[in-house]
Amino acid sequence: MELLDRYLNFIRMLLPRAKQRDIISELSEDLRAQIADQEAELGRPLHEPELEAILKQCGHPLLVAARYQSEQALIGQPFYPLYTFGLKLVQWVVFPLLLVGGAALALFHAHPFIALGDSIGDAITGAIYMVGLLTVAFVVLERLKIKLTFLEDWRPRDLPKLPAIPDQSLIPRAESFGAFVGCAGFLVWWTGLLHLPQTPKLVLLNGLPEAFFWPVVVLFVAEMAVHAVNLLLPWWTRKRAAARVLVDVYAVVLAAAILRVWPWLALRIPDLSAAKLTQVELLVNGCLYLAVLTTAFGYAVCLLKDLRRARGLPPFTKTLWTWLGWDSGH
Amino acid sequence: MGTEAFENLRLELRRGSLILAVLAELRQEQYGYTLRKALGRHGLAIDEGTLYPLLRRLETQGLLQSQWREEDKRNKRFYQLSPEGAQILEQLSAEWRAINGSLEQIL
Numbered sequence: 001m002e003l004l005d006r007y008l009n010f011i012r013m014l015l016p017r018a019k020q021r022d023i024i025s026e027l028s029e030d031l032r033a034q035i036a037d038q039e040a041e042l043g044r045p046l047h048e049p050e051l052e053a054i055l056k057q058c059g060h061p062l063l064v065a066a067r068y069q070s071e072q073a074l075i076g077q078p079f080y081p082l083y084t085f086g087l088k089l090v091q092w093v094v095f096p097l098l099l100v101g102g103a104a105l106a107l108f109h110a111h112p113f114i115a116l117g118d119s120i121g122d123a124i125t126g127a128i129y130m131v132g133l134l135t136v137a138f139v140v141l142e143r144l145k146i147k148l149t150f151l152e153d154w155r156p157r158d159l160p161k162l163p164a165i166p167d168q169s170l171i172p173r174a175e176s177f178g179a180f181v182g183c184a185g186f187l188v189w190w191t192g193l194l195h196l197p198q199t200p201k202l203v204l205l206n207g208l209p210e211a212f213f214w215p216v217v218v219l220f221v222a223e224m225a226v227h228a229v230n231l232l233l234p235w236w237t238r239k240r241a242a243a244r245v246l247v248d249v250y251a252v253v254l255a256a257a258i259l260r261v262w263p264w265l266a267l268r269i270p271d272l273s274a275a276k277l278t279q280v281e282l283l284v285n286g287c288l289y290l291a292v293l294t295t296a297f298g299y300a301v302c303l304l305k306d307l308r309r310a311r312g313l314p315p316f317t318k319t320l321w322t323w324l325g326w327d328s329g330h
Numbered sequence: 331m332g333t334e335a336f337e338n339l340r341l342e343l344r345r346g347s348l349i350l351a352v353l354a355e356l357r358q359e360q361y362g363y364t365l366r367k368a369l370g371r372h373g374l375a376i377d378e379g380t381l382y383p384l385l386r387r388l389e390t391q392g393l394l395q396s397q398w399r400e401e402d403k404r405n406k407r408f409y410q411l412s413p414e415g416a417q418i419l420e421q422l423s424a425e426w427r428a429i430n431g432s433l434e435q436i437l
Contacts, residue, residue, distance in 0.1 A: 023382070025398075026362060026407050030378045033363040033404075059379040067383040 003048065004031060007055050014065035023068055031058065075138045078148050083138045090130045098123035107286050171234045180227040183220045190216060208264050215254050222247050241309035248303035255296035262289055348376060350426055352384060353419045356394060359410040361401075385409055393418055 008031075012024050034054055039046055046054075058064060066072075075083050102119025109115035190213075226244060258264075263285040269277055308314070351374050355365055362382060369376050388394045393415035398407050411419060
């Protein structure tokens, strides 16, 4: 019976101290009765594999002990949806705010890139702390068995008005028009058709290398073409999504190539000392770097969305709405 | 996948019915092992890892009473329906028959 004792001792270790003796005695009695029955049937003592089969059928000690736990969940039913909503707030609001705030502060730091790396680390740590605090708060609420009175005493009219979810296959014409005009405006400036007035106090010595001129033109012409089609036929098709995927990939590659040749701008400001000028150049280049990086990130997100569209899957935003529990069935 | 879904739903369906079966069987005093055998004979096999926590829960709710007693030179815990349990069993049986009747019509 060494095997049986080992099995029972393992379960005992996992049980609350106050209940150990009672539960193990009962379980032991059941298992011994099973063994006695089988031995009577076979007319001999059980061999080890037969005993093992009985214990295996009873279940792993972890599972057996778990069934005796009165608490089967850390955070139970009434609190769980609130808890997951809190987690989503941390993920979609708190973490991005910490990230953007940290990145903005890093720009004014003496070593902006080191500070940017630190701020990303701080944002991740901050979000993890928030998740921990939230979990502890809800576990305490659960353990104190606090009753949420508003779950019983509520009126449908008091529910907040949430934004309606647009039909995800439609492309808003205003969006296409705005993007088309924006791209056209940029191209007019980029190709030199429109000269912005120069200030005598700030002279731009050099900008992006010449080699990027045509690749940027190609990107914006492609964007204009896609937006023009979307303006005329404002709904997603798999072919159109596939075309967008190509534009997105091209844009991400181009942005990566542009980022590699940073810094781009050199300035001349007559009234400024050399040390101050270096600081201003770093700040301007830093802002532009962040802008191109954000654009590249935006394109990467669009690429993921467009890949789903091209494969005929529901868009991310719809999934997100559903995940947040705000999908009204559109 | 289909088998797994069926197994999960079958367990869910059995869970509620087992409580009723256990309460009904315990109109007569029994200890755990004989109760398991009795349920098995009626086609409601239940493993010890499920039965004993269930008995404990029903006792905590005041539906069962139990006592340790020696029988055949072995200490056994005997369970029996409490007066409150008997009342609940009556109500649950009526509910079960109503559900069964409705399901028979639907199925």
